Amino acid sequence: MLSQLADISELGGILAQNSPHDVGVRQVAALSARLAYAMMCFTLVWGVLTATGWVRRTTSRQALRSGHMMLAVMTIAFGALHGFAFIFATDIDFGVVKIMVPFAEGGFARHAAGIIGLQLMTAVAISVAVRRWLVYRTWLRFHQLGYLAVGLTVVHAWLGAAANGNLALLQTAGITLVVPVITLTALRFLPPRLLTKVGLVSAEPAVQPVAQQDPAAPPNPRAGKVGVSVDNERCQRYGICETAAPEVFQLVEDGRLRYDTSPHAQFATQAKAAARCCPMRAITVQERGVK
Known part of the structure; x- marks a missing residue:
C-alpha cells in the first residue's frame, strides 16, 4: 500500500513538472532570458559607440543616448520578467525573497550573479535620471559599474544554461553576441x-x-x-x-x-x-x- 502511494506521489510530481502551466512558465522565462541577454549585449555595444562617438555620423547625439537608454530599459524589463516568471511555477519553490535577495533561502551562486547583475543595471539606469544632481566624475564611475553588471549577468546566463542542458544553444548564439561586446569594450579602454x-x-x-x-x-x-x-x-x-x-x-x-x-x-x-x-x-x- 505504501509502495503504491509512493508511486502515485512520484507520478503526480512528474505530471506537475510537465503540466501545461509550468511548461508555459518555463517557456516565458527562457524566452525573456534570451531577449534580455541580447538586449544587454546591444545596450553595451550601443553605449560604447555613443560614448566614443564612433557612430556620430548616423544620427544626432541625443538620439544615440535615447537609443542606449531604451535598450537598457528593455534589458531590465526582460530580465525582471525572466526572474519573476518563476514565482508562478508550481514545480519549484521560488518566492519573491528568493528572486530579489542573493543567496536567500538556499539560492545558488548562479542565481545570485543574475540578481546582483540586474540590480546593478537598475541602479545605473536610475542614476541617469539623477545625473544633473551628481558630480559628473562620480556619476561616470558609478555608471561604469554597468560593465560589472554585464559580466555578472553573462556568468549567470552561462551557468544557468549549463545547469539546464542548454549550453550548446548558448555557445552558438551567446558567443556570437559576446565577442563584439568584449571587443568594443576592450577598445573603449585601450590607450x-x-x-x-x-x-x-x-x-x-x-x-x-x-x-x-x-x-x-x-x-x-x-x-x-x-x-x-x-x-x-x-x-x-x-x-x-x-x-x-x-x-x-x-x-x-x-x-x-x-x-x-x-x-x-x-x-x-x-x-x-x-x-x-x-x-x-x-x-x-x-x-x-x-x-
Whole structure:
C-alpha cells in the first residue's frame, strides 16, 4: 500500500513538472532570458559607440543616448520578467525573497550573479535620471559599474544554461553576441596609441607649432608647455578627452566642458592624446616656444 502511494506521489510530481502551466512558465522565462541577454549585449555595444562617438555620423547625439537608454530599459524589463516568471511555477519553490535577495533561502551562486547583475543595471539606469544632481566624475564611475553588471549577468546566463542542458544553444548564439561586446569594450579602454594603430582615431594629432625656440637662447620657463583650445561648435561633450587627460579636461555636472588652456608641461602628452582621440576633431593643441 505504501509502495503504491509512493508511486502515485512520484507520478503526480512528474505530471506537475510537465503540466501545461509550468511548461508555459518555463517557456516565458527562457524566452525573456534570451531577449534580455541580447538586449544587454546591444545596450553595451550601443553605449560604447555613443560614448566614443564612433557612430556620430548616423544620427544626432541625443538620439544615440535615447537609443542606449531604451535598450537598457528593455534589458531590465526582460530580465525582471525572466526572474519573476518563476514565482508562478508550481514545480519549484521560488518566492519573491528568493528572486530579489542573493543567496536567500538556499539560492545558488548562479542565481545570485543574475540578481546582483540586474540590480546593478537598475541602479545605473536610475542614476541617469539623477545625473544633473551628481558630480559628473562620480556619476561616470558609478555608471561604469554597468560593465560589472554585464559580466555578472553573462556568468549567470552561462551557468544557468549549463545547469539546464542548454549550453550548446548558448555557445552558438551567446558567443556570437559576446565577442563584439568584449571587443568594443576592450577598445573603449585601450590607450590612444593602439586606437591610432587600428585606425579608430586619426594618426595626425591636432598640434600646431607656433614657433621654435632659438638653441642659443637661455632656457625659457614656458618651454615645453602647450596651449589648448576647444571648438565649441564641434565639441559634442562625449567625455573622451576627460578620460585621456583628466587633469586638463573635465565635464562638469551640468554637461559643460571645462579645460585648462595652459596645462603644465607634464600634462602635454595627455593633452595631445586627447586631441588625437576626439572624434569631432574639436581640440587643438599648440606647442609654445619663444617667438
